[in-house]
Amino acid sequence: MNSELMVHSANQIAQFFASYPHEEGVAGVADHIQKFWEKRMRQQLREYIAQGGSGLNELALEAAKRLG
């Protein structure tokens, strides 16, 4: 998917989990992406973060860094 849509999707997930205590929220976002995003998408997210992760909100960024 294009980077803009990827960032939008990751941020949407983070917005849901933002209501939870921080650690639970980070784990929730990471778990969701791990369970539902195909490996090309996860790889794209990792590469995007490596380039700075512009536009990703803090929770999404922190969770994405935990992806296996």
Place this chain on the structure above:
Amino acid sequence: MPVIKEVDYGTPLSIAKTLVTLEIDGKPITVPSGTSVMRAAVEAGVQVPKLCATDNMEAFGSCRLCLVEIEGRRGTPASCTTPAEPGMKVRTQTPKLAKLRRGVMELYISDHPLDCLTCAANGDCELQDMAGVVGLREVRYGYDGANHLQAAKDESNPYFTFDPAKCIVCSRCVRACEEVQGTFALTIEGRGFESKVAAGNHNFLDSECVSCGACVQACPTATLVEKSVIEQGQAEHSVLTTCAYCGVGCSFKAEMKGNEVVRMVPFKDGKANHGHSCVKGRFAWGYTTHKDRILKPMIRAKTTDPWQEVSWEEAIGYAASEFKRIQAKYGQDSIGGITSSRCTNEESYLVQKLIRAAFGNNNTDTCARVCHSPTGYGLNATFGTSAGTQDFDSVDHADVIMVIGANPTDAHPVFASQMKRRLREGARLIVIDPRQIDLVKMPHVEASHHLALRPGTNVAVMNAISHVIVTEGLVDETFVKDFCETEAFERWRKFVAAERNSPETMAPITGVPAADIRAAARLYATGNGAIYYGLGVTEHAQGSTMVMALANLAMATGNLGRPGVGVNPLRGQNNVQGSCDMGAFPHEFTGYRHVSNEGVRRSFEQDWGVTLRADPGLRISNMLDAAVEGTFKGLYVQGEDIAQSDPNTKHVTAGLAAMECVVIQDMFLNETAMYAHVFLPGSSFLEKDGTFTNAERRLGMVRKAIPPTAGLADWEITMALSNALGYPMHYNHPSEIMDEIARLTPTFAGVSYQKLDELGSIQWPCNEKAPEGTPVMHIGGFARGKGRFMVTEFVATDERTSGRFPLILTTGRILSQYNVGAQTRRTENNIWHHEDVLEIHPFDAENRGIRDGDLVAIASRAGETTLRADVTERIQPGVVYTTFHHPVTGANVLTTEFSDWATSCPEYKVTAVEVRLAKRMSEWQEHYLETRRQTTQIQGAGATK
């Protein structure tokens, strides 16, 4: 089997628990209190003559044919209106009764055309039967008196004829319209001899009639009769099957003459529909023999080439070789497949098996992705099961019915009739919808509250309702304490109690007055509260959040775990539930178990004899994204039409156009087939065996009534493709596929075709704990153990109105058409809806100089199309509405890539648009028509399809 004739008990079943014993013609019989003498007689094996009585409506007592004598009582009371009493001694056959009955029949027949031999109902006419039963031998009054024999026929309805000359004015049709369907389109006009059945506005077609067929079914003569019966005559055998339209899953008798369908008649013992039907299932089956059907496999190298008809072997072989070539060149993950909710469970199961085992990846998805995927996610998170909680009959016990983002009278009409009956009995109704759907106010039904929220604010409304529940002491504390996770509940309670979620704070966002929210919340918390919802809940950026919010509300008020309550998703298509159950999603196997679950995966690996992937595959939208990016090159599509149904048409078609091999398995050259390289002709529901699972988790049998017209049933095509790919599949019958599903899926462990034949249908879970299935779930505890409250913060969608796009477009469905319309557009249903129109409020129309019927252009940031304006106050100012049944309208040219955060379910219900007068079609429409012309040529066929 011969034509099935269900027993007609004359009057409805009494559900009273107290019993009474009486004697009928010397036979003792014990029945529930409130049972009519007529019904008791039938149960005792005694037939009482009747004409105006039938057991799906209340007794009427007008025909005077069912008279009986009761010991110790004067006169000859009508057995249909006389309740059975203890010790009663009834006689149904005496010389006095025989004389009275013959006299009644003489009167009827004196004003009836004596054309039995040429009448369409010959052999299926209760009047004819009763004449025989009472021994009518003469009509003393003659036939020359005043009569109705010259009354004109009403043939306006495309499916049935009304011939008043044959009418005995028994009122069964009028009562069926009222009691069974709940439309009140018919009445008895005039008095005495002038009495006649009348539809408003002169004829049936122009009246309020919704063509459900209840009146035709109820008619004891040939007054109301199917045109197909007039043309073809009486059927000679029946095949019991399940409707292939909406998620109600009505049971039908396909009444056949050889391999021709004469008519489809709803089956009285069908547990989802109880003998009722709608215009689609009852009448709109003509598509199965439509000339547009493709009956030979076809291939082509490029989509601009004409199609070449080839043998099955060549088509399957070509598809397999292309998929292998693509995987060799672009990698194992470069192909995938999509199944449809229009397919059977067995077909969906085989497609996902083919993808996981033969393709070697998890790139499998189903069209539930774009409708109810948030239901699976939201209900699984809160309750532990991705399914609705109740059976349809549960609504009979509801005190308050909350309908949210659903339009049952159009999209689930047979269940809507059951719901309306309950509302007429006194249940209260809350409607939450931007539009004034019919349920808001219709004959004998009126919502207590219509919360006409702004599109995109569902979660805000639901949080506000929950705020009232929590802050006004309406929580069922005992239920929560006993059945829900305490910590999660306390967190949720604190969250919704916050002032930011109060109705007053939310009112400027939702557009719903705070007082209405408060009143609706208080009402819902009164007695049995049942929630019914549709795609107006799921097809939003917060679709999954909203499903969780509904689950929270039901848990907080203790409205779960018994009849009359629950959270009930109304599934759009016939097998949405089933396709999800069957593991068609890329992240999970059958029974909603994630592919990363090692134990589950190992069980499939052992059974299938392959190594399976533990990582999730691509969703439909991801497949298209990857195609545009060049990493996804091949797609197998069974029964789905993503080029019409999925959002942002330009993106969908760009993705399809970027692929090197698209294989379509369908009955018709649908919109997606314009981009296909292989076409495998599929079969209709009449041509194969299998099962559908409806919205109440009920598996119903689909039975083959005729052989597959193109030679192979769909499951056989998938099997052939798998074998050609080198992964062997050998099933002799779909029952063997179901046996495999049951073997691998704990919630289906007790399901088999044999049991389905015995029980008629089964609601899963069906296993050792529930050998005959589970009508109501979560009794005495949730599937996940304790119910889990989820925090559901409202997040406004990023799809915002602006100066350029100041209106919100929301899309939906209409009664007479079904989904992309591939089936219903090829029937007479087009008489009711031959084009998609744009509903626009008079205020917005006037501001733009638009009048009713004008051609208007509607544009979003994704695209532009044109259609006719329907200026109406059904829709609120600032919002416009249309349907997506016709491809040339292309409603999804407008919808965008925004979707639900959890499931990627598209945000169909919120698109910022502008509307203006138009003089011609949009560029996209012109391009579409030209592309269709170019890509649907069949070599040697001489015409496009």
